[in-house]
Amino acid sequence: MSKLVIVGTVAFDAIETPFGKTDKILGGAGTFIGLAASQFKVDSAVVSVVGGDFPKDYLDLMSNKNIGISGIEIVEDGKTFFWSGKYHNDMNSRDTLVTELNVLADFEPKVPENYKDAEVVMLGNLHPLTQMSVLNQMHNKPKLVVLDTMNFWMDCALDDLHNTIKHVDVITINDEEVRQLTGEYSLVVAARKIHEMGPKYVVIKKGEHGALLFHDDNVFYAPALPLEEVFDPTGAGDTFAGGFTGYLAKTSDFSFENMKNAVIYGSTLASFCVEKFGTERMLDLNADEVNKRLQQFKQLTQFEIELT
Amino acid sequence: MSKLVIVGTVAFDAIETPFGKTDKILGGAGTFIGLAASQFKVDSAVVSVVGGDFPKDYLDLMSNKNIGISGIEIVEDGKTFFWSGKYHNDMNSRDTLVTELNVLADFEPKVPENYKDAEVVMLGNLHPLTQMSVLNQMHNKPKLVVLDTMNFWMDCALDDLHNTIKHVDVITINDEEVRQLTGEYSLVVAARKIHEMGPKYVVIKKGEHGALLFHDDNVFYAPALPLEEVFDPTGAGDTFAGGFTGYLAKTSDFSFENMKNAVIYGSTLASFCVEKFGTERMLDLNADEVNKRLQQFKQLTQFEIELT
Numbered sequence: 255m256s257k258l259v260i261v262g263t264v265a266f267d268a269i270e271t272p273f274g275k276t277d278k279i280l281g282g283a284g285t286f287i288g289l290a291a292s293q294f295k296v297d298s299a300v301v302s303v304v305g306g307d308f309p310k311d312y313l314d315l316m317s318n319k320n321i322g323i324s325g326i327e328i329v330e331d332g333k334t335f336f337w338s339g340k341y342h343n344d345m346n347s348r349d350t351l352v353t354e355l356n357v358l359a360d361f362e363p364k365v366p367e368n369y370k371d372a373e374v375v376m377l378g379n380l381h382p383l384t385q386m387s388v389l390n391q392m393h394n395k396p397k398l399v400v401l402d403t404m405n406f407w408m409d410c411a412l413d414d415l416h417n418t419i420k421h422v423d424v425i426t427i428n429d430e431e432v433r434q435l436t437g438e439y440s441l442v443v444a445a446r447k448i449h450e451m452g453p454k455y456v457v458i459k460k461g462e463h464g465a466l467l468f469h470d471d472n473v474f475y476a477p478a479l480p481l482e483e484v485f486d487p488t489g490a491g492d493t494f495a496g497g498f499t500g501y502l503a504k505t506s507d508f509s510f511e512n513m514k515n516a517v518i519y520g521s522t523l524a525s526f527c528v529e530k531f532g533t534e535r536m537l538d539l540n541a542d543e544v545n546k547r548l549q550q551f552k553q554l555t556q557f558e559i560e561l562t
Numbered sequence: 563m564s565k566l567v568i569v570g571t572v573a574f575d576a577i578e579t580p581f582g583k584t585d586k587i588l589g590g591a592g593t594f595i596g597l598a599a600s601q602f603k604v605d606s607a608v609v610s611v612v613g614g615d616f617p618k619d620y621l622d623l624m625s626n627k628n629i630g631i632s633g634i635e636i637v638e639d640g641k642t643f644f645w646s647g648k649y650h651n652d653m654n655s656r657d658t659l660v661t662e663l664n665v666l667a668d669f670e671p672k673v674p675e676n677y678k679d680a681e682v683v684m685l686g687n688l689h690p691l692t693q694m695s696v697l698n699q700m701h702n703k704p705k706l707v708v709l710d711t712m713n714f715w716m717d718c719a720l721d722d723l724h725n726t727i728k729h730v731d732v733i734t735i736n737d738e739e740v741r742q743l744t745g746e747y748s749l750v751v752a753a754r755k756i757h758e759m760g761p762k763y764v765v766i767k768k769g770e771h772g773a774l775l776f777h778d779d780n781v782f783y784a785p786a787l788p789l790e791e792v793f794d795p796t797g798a799g800d801t802f803a804g805g806f807t808g809y810l811a812k813t814s815d816f817s818f819e820n821m822k823n824a825v826i827y828g829s830t831l832a833s834f835c836v837e838k839f840g841t842e843r844m845l846d847l848n849a850d851e852v853n854k855r856l857q858q859f860k861q862l863t864q865f866e867i868e869l870t
Contacts, residue, residue, distance in 0.1 A: 441788055474862060556863075
């Protein structure tokens with residue numbers, strides 16, 4: 255079991271989907287990553303910032319889920335980061351309605367002293383300089399650094415992003431973003447270009463089409479579980495990343511073979527995340543349900559061909 | 563080993579991709595299906611029609627590949643069906659430049675007498691009435707009927723399509739088409755609706771995202787092999803269908819478990835088809851290459867998780 259540092263937003267989300275809408279509810283990449291990783295009972299610390307308006311109940315909720323909250327700074331006279339979005343009917347695209355950075359605008363992550371020796375670091379989607387500042391605070395080079403990012407940083411902080419991903423072992427990125435970052439349409443060629451930028455492992459998230467893991471000439475393709483209905487996709491990518499990293503932190507085995515399993519765990523947890531609004535499903539998820547769904551993943555993908 | 567009847571076009575194609583363009587070359591759904599099925603050395607008959615302009619060399623080529631050509635009618639004073647298309651840069655969409663039905667306009671399929679007892683029938687993409695007329699000629703109800711279709715017939719012959727698919731065991735269809743046919747966005751719900759229309763098995767082709775097999779509450783998801791480059795997608799769907807059906811005809815095992823293997827074989831053969839123009843790669847494919855790629859498919863998809 256490895257210690258895990260997670261940097262990412264802890265936020266309010268307001269979400270509208272064809273199935274309904276919410277008021278301000280608990281959200282943020284750090285929250286979703288932490289919740290997913292908590293399934294593996296790893297010793298984790300979320301590094302983040304919230305305002306004085308952030309309910310103590312939410313912090314207790316995270317703490318009760320075994321997520322370390324000592325790295326969450328509370329700016330008493332500030333307001334918590336707020337995002338609001340509305341999904342289109344196909345659930346594959348959304349409009350951002352509101353982005354209020356608030357306390358996130360001046361966020362300087364502070365890794366708690368007793369987590370500066372963590373073996374695994376998960377850099378949730380944030381400005382690449384913020385991600386880098388977390389790495390700089392670690393006492394030793396972590397055994398595994400996973401980074402999530404998005405097109406926004408490619409548009410407005412590309413050089414910083416390039417500098418940060420040099421120090422990263424695994425990047426998780428969606429198919430459109432990897433095409434933007436590399437200028438290559440073929441995901442095989444794109445992954446090879448990312449290898450040259452630093453990350454030895456590339457995880458390409460394709461939403462309902464699953465996820466690909468690349469390492470040198472090795473490829474693994476985990477399909478997504480076909481779902482009758484996607485209720486709310488918010489946080490699915492972060493939940494995937496949290497499941498992936500949490501499983502690796504728990505097993506402390508960072509081989510390609512074990513990363514296959516990590517991808518399956520990430521996909522499994524993401525398949526729960528989308529069943530309800532925001533964090534609701536992840537807050538109410540037990541190990542039996544996870545195991546049952548893993549079994550479904552096996553049935554979904556495993557076959558027995560005798561070569562002729 | 564079951565006898566296999568294939569109905570489908572035998573045609574001239576002229577193809578333009580970002581990588582180059584061809585003159586009129588051998589094409590047609592029946593050709594691609596037959597070539598894929600021939601990998602399994604099944605006793606097959608292609609039922610089709612060509613004009614007097616169709617080279618004897620092409621018929622010899624098919625015959626040498628062990629594809630039965632006795633059901634291919636030659637209309638000496640007619641011209642062979644001709645299709646021409648141009649692919650866009652992403653290879654996922656194309657424009658049809660020319661469609662000359664020619665002898666296909668009056669095509670009345672005639673199943674050779676010694677194939678009217680075939681156990682397996684593959685109905686390639688044609689007017690649903692033409693597909694039905696093949697079924698009507700069979701002496702007994704075949705053990706397995708597979709049907710491929712496309713949006714064109716949903717637009718202009720929907721009632722006939724509904725009547726024909728009532729008699730079908732397996733439908734192969736792409737994701738856009740299954741959404742059009744059922745009016746459902748969720749593929750899980752769409753597959754259930756197709757079950758109600760007749761086919762107990764539904765194969766949804768998703769191109770670079772792989773293929774799904776549905777049967778009641780069972781789902782199997784075969785990803786597509788991530789390719790460095792797709793040279794020419796023409797015939798990939800037919801090759802998939804031919805590989806799927808050919809494998810089932812060879813094994814005469816029509817269970818869901820064995821259909822999983824059939825989907826993997828279909829995907830494997832389709833991954834070769836797109837490597838060169840038209841039928842070129844399929845005409846020059848040996849069993850060692852197929853086995854090697856099946857091994858790649860195993861590495862791509864198989865994992866070993868111990869449930870916790």
